[in-house]
Amino acid sequence: MQLQTVLFILLAAIMALTVVLFQYYYKSKRKGKLQVILSFLRFLAIFGTLLLLINPKFTKNEYTLQKTNLVLLADNSSSLALEGKAQAISHFSFLKDKVESLSDNFNIFTYKFGGELSNSDTLGLTEKSTNISKALAGLNEIFTGTTTAVILLSDGNQTIGEDYEFYGKRQKLPIYPVVLGDTTKYDDLAISQINTNRYAFLKNKFPLEVFISYDGKEEVSPELKVFMDDNLVYKEKVALSNVSNTKIINTQIEASTVGIKNIKVTLSPLPNEKNSANNEKLMALEVLDEKTNVAIISNVQHPDIGALKKSIESNEQRLVSIYRPDADLSKLQEVDVYILYQPDATFAKVYQQIQLRNSNSFTVLGTNTDFNFLNNIQNSFLVESGYPVQELFASPNAAFSKFDISDFSLQDFPPLLSDAGPVTILGRGEPLLKIRIKGVDMDQPLLSTVEEDASKHAILVGENIWKWRVQNYRNDQAFVEFDAFLGKLILYLTTSKGKNRFVLDYSSIYNNSNETKIKATYFDEAFVFDANASINIKVVNKSTNTSLEFPMLLKDGYYEADLSHLTPATYDFIATVTKENLSRSGSFSVLDFDAEKQFSSSNYGKLNRLANNTTGKLYFPDQMDSLVTALETDTKFVPVQKSKQIVVPLIDFKFLLGIIVAALSLEWFIRKYNGLT
Template sequence: MLKTISTQVEKPIIIVAQDNSASILIGKDSAYIEGEFKPQMEELIAELRSDYDVNTYSFGEGVGEGLGFTFDEKQTDISLLFKDLYNIYSNRNVGAIIVASDGIFNKGVNPKYSVDLKRLKTPLYVIAMGDTSVKRDLAISGVRYNRLAYLGNTFPVEIDIVARQCAGENSKVFIAKDGKEIYSQKIVFDQSSSFLQVAIQIEAEEEGIQHYAISLEPLEDEITITNNRWDIYIDVLDSRQKILILANSPHPDLASLTQAIVANDNYQVEEKLVSEYNKSVLRNTKEFEQYNLIILHQLPSHKYPLKEFFGAIESTSLPLLTIIGSQTNLKSFNSRKTCVSITGARSKFNEVTPELIDEFALFQLEQEHLATIKKMPPLLAPFGTYKADVGTSSFFNQKIGVVVTQKPLIIFNGRGEAKSAVITGEGLWRWQLHDAKMNGNHEIYNNL
C-alpha cells in the first residue's frame, strides 16, 4: 500500500495600496512625488516579489487594482480600502499591508476606527506622503441622503463640514440644482478645528434623476478648494410600486422578504396568506391588477392549487416570482411551465448554496457583495431532475457541498410581456441573518 503526501508552498501575500488623491501633491514635496517616487515604489515592489506574492491597489473615491500615480481623485475613502481588502483577503495568507498615503480622508469613516482592518489581523505599514502640517482648509467630509424621493415630498440632506485653522471665520453652504441656487446658509467657525452638521429639507419638484451641487464658499488662503464641493443625484419617482407576497402558510421567509423590499422606498408591500381569499376573489383579475409584482411563497400547494388564480392571471402581464419549498405542489407548479420544471423529487430535499452564473446578463452584482453571497447558508431545494425552459436565464445555480450543478437556484424568464422568476429553495431568512452577522446590516441581502 502506497501513501502519497503532496505539499504546496504558498508565498505570503503583500498588499501595496497607493493613495491617488489630489491632496498628495499639495505639499512641498510634490516635485519628488511626481518624479522620483514612482520608480522607487516600483523598485520596492520588485524586491518584495522575490519572496512574496504582491498585489497592488489604488484608492481615492473608490478602490481599483494596480498602482495609479495620477493623483487626481477629489475624494479619499481610506475605510473603503480596508473594507474591500477584508472582503477579498479575509481567509488568505496576508503577510502585510503597505499603504502610501498622506492620511487625509474626506469620505467614509475615520480609518483609525476601521472594523475591517482589525478583522484582517494583518500588520499595517504606512509610507507617509505629502505635508502633514495642518493648513487652513474647509471641506465637505460627507453627505447623507436618500437616493430615492417622491414627487411633491421633501427629502432630508445632512452635510458634514470640517474646518481646520479657521477660528473666527465665516463661510456659506450653498445648494444648487441645474445651476440655480435653491438654498444657502451662513456658517461660523468658533474654534481652530471645527466640525459642523447642516441638516436641510429639499422639495422634490421634478420627476427623474435630479442633480444637486453642494458647495462651500472658499476662505482666503485655503490650501485647496477641491474638497469644497459634493455632488448628489436623487431619483425622484411619481409613485411607489405595489408588491403582494401571497403565501401558503406562515414562514420566516415572509418577514425577511418584506423587510428587504420596504428597505427600498420605491416599493410598498402587502403580505397575505392565501387562506384570506375565497375562490371568487382569487378568480377576479381586477383584485390583483393593483399590484406590480406578486411573490408566491410555496404556492401552488396541495391544499391550495390556485387554479382559479392562475386562470385569472394568465390574461394579464403581471410579473410573478415563485419561491419553491416543502409545501409546494410540484406537479401543479410544473403544469404552469414557469421557467423550470422539477420531476422525481419524492419529497426529498438538498441543502444548496448559490453559485453565480458568469454568463448572466440581465443585471450585475457589485463585486464586493460576492464574497458574502458565496458564504450564504444553504437553502432547502427539492431533490430531483431540473429542466430549464427555453429562453430562461439562471442567475445562480445550486451548489451541493463542493459540487456545482446545472440545477437553477434563481432563474428568470424575460420572454413576452409577462415576466417571471423562480427561486427553487426556501430559507431566505437564513441569508438575511448571515448578512447581518457578517456585515452588521442587511444591505447585501436587500440588494439581492
C-alpha cells in the same frame, strides 16, 4: 585541509606502493618497460581505491556584507501641489541626493504612491487620491523578512483606505516621516460629507443630510445653501464655535422634474479662510417618473419574506408590499411582479388575476406549499409531490443566458429546505441554479425562469433563502452581491418579454476621483457569450456637444470602456455592436470633486503618531541633514558581515572511479595480450 587527512593520503600512497612492489618486484625475474607500466597501473587502481575511502575534503569561507534597505517613499498626490509643486519636488530631489551618500551602508529604493504604490523616482503630483496605509502595506510585502527603514515624504492627508495611524500599530518597518506642505493651522469650515439616495421619485421628497465641521476659536454663523441644477432649494444659518464645532443638517428636497439632478451644497466662507474648496460639495441623483411595485403574497410568516423585501428594496426604484392571499384584489391592480410565497388553495383568486393581467410572477416553494393546487392552477411547471423534507444545495448554471450571474458566488451557502420532487418546466425555461444533494449534482432546477407568450415567471424550489443573504454578509460584510443577484431577477421579470442579448452595466453618477467605467455583455443568437464581437461606444458631452468614440475592450467575460479621463460634466452615450447594428444608450454624470483639495494644512500630528508607533521619528524639510545623520549612526542599521562555510570534496567521485576502472581494465588487457597470468 586538515593535517590528519594529509597523513592519510600519504599513508594510502605508501600502502599502494608497497602492494605494487610486493606483487611486481618481490622475487620477480621480469624486467623492462612492460613491468613498469603494469606496476604503475596497479598503483593507480589501489591508490584511487584508498582515496575513495578517505574522501578528502577542504573548506573555504565566503564573506558577504548585508546592508539595510532604505526606502524613499514619496507622496505623489495633487494636494502637495497646492502648496507649491516646485517646492515639494525640490524637497524630494534634495533628500534623494542626501540619501545617496548612505549607499555604502544601505540598499536604496525609491517608490511613489497615490491611490496605488509604484516603483519610480520622479514626481508629477497628479494623483487624485492618497492611500498611505496601502503604500505601507505594499512595502511590508516587498521587504518582508529584511531589515528595512522607510522615509515617508507626505503631508499626512489621506483620502481613501484604512487610517494609516491605526495601521501603523501593525507596521513592521520603522517609519521616518518628513512633513511636506504648510504646517500652520488655519480657521477652516468644511462640508465633510453629504448623504442622500441615489434615486428619487417624481413629485416625492428625498432626504438630504449634510455634515459640517469647524476648526477655529471664534463663534461663527455661516450660511448653508443647497442648489439643485443651479436653483436655490434650501438655506439655513449654522451656529458653530470651538465647543460646538460639528453640525448635522437634515432636510427634505422635492424632486419636481425627471432626470439626473446636480446638487451643490455650499457654506459661506470665513473672512480670512485660506481653503474654501472644502466649503462646497457636489453630488447628483436621478429622479425617476415611475417605480416598480412588487407584491409578496403569503399565508405563512417566515424570515424569507423580510429578506426578500429588504433585498428588493435595496434598490430605491422598487417598492415591496406584503399581502395575504385574501386581500382585496383592487390593491393588487398596480403590481408589476407577484411573489407567491408557498402558495396553497387560498391563492386561487390571486392566480386568476395574474392570468387575466398576463402578469409576471416569482413562486417560492417550501414545506407548506400545496403542490396539487399549484399543478392545477397554472401551466408553467409541474412539481412532483410525496417526497420527504430534504436539504437542497445550489449549483450555478454556467450556461444561463438571460442575464449575467457570473458575479454571484455560492461559496459556503447553506442549503434550502423542500419536500418537492423534480420540477418539470412546461414553457421556455432556463435554470439559473441547479440542485446538488449530498455532493451529487442533479439535473434538476433549483431556481429557474419560464417564458410564456406574454409573461415571465420564476420558480425557486426551497425555503430559507434568508440564510443566503446572511451568508453573503458573512463572506463580504455586505449584502451587495445577493441583493444584486435578486435585483437582476426582478429586473428580468419586470422588463418586456424577449431575451436581451446586449446588456450594459453602468452607474448614472460617478465621482471625478473614481474609476468611470461602462461594462457590456453581448451574446450571440445561441445566447453564448461572444468574445469576438466588435463593440464601439460614443460619448457626447452635453455641455460642449463634443464627442469621443472608441472600442470597448474585452475583459474576463465582459467588455469594458474606461472613461476615467473624462472631465466633470453630463454625458450621453451609445454602445453599438458593429456587426449587427445592435445598440444600447444611456447617460451619466461625472462630478467635479477633488478630495485632495479638502485640506488646508499638513497633518503632522498624525504623521508623528505613525512615527512613534513604528519606533521612527518625525522630521521637517529643514531637518533632512539630521535625518541622514541619524540613519547613518543608528546601530540598528549597521551593515552585517555574514560568512558562509563551504565544504568542497577534493576529488570528484565519478572521475576517480573512472580512473580506477580504466587502470584495472588496461592492466588486464595488457597482461592478457602478453600472455601473462
